[in-house]
Amino acid sequence: MTHRPQDATVRQVRLRAGGTVTVMLLPSPDRPWPQPRSSSPMVATIMSAVTESDGTARITIRGARTGVATVSWGDSFTLRLDVAAYQVQ
Template sequence: MTVVLEPRAHGSWPQPRSSNPMLALVTSSTTDRRGVTRVTVRAARIGEATVTWGAEGSPRFTLRLSVAAYPVR
């Protein structure tokens, strides 16, 4: 999945951090010259993880992922 974060008034977004890189791996993070940040996260297996931007105790943004199995035909 790709997360698009609008520019921040007080500087760029901090680097994203996954709570479980074995489940939710941040594969790329780029910021364009307008300040728009695009982050690609790859889910590798079933489970739950969070991706946060900012300090652990007070993140600026948190993405909570819940990855479930689905039948393949």
């Protein structure tokens, strides 16, 4: 998924347990993206977080087990994850 600075500050995604989602945060003209933080690393594990020289941030998150968690980048962007035990359509 790609997020632009002008997009909504909260998005939601559903994953099956064991699945991953990669988030690409396009450069913000105001400030660099802060490091992501998971509200529940047991549910949503941040596997990698890299900021490129142009300010683009790429983050891979794994739905480690069923449950609900948020991954946030300060007050700039929040991703709500719903991790399910079954295949998500």
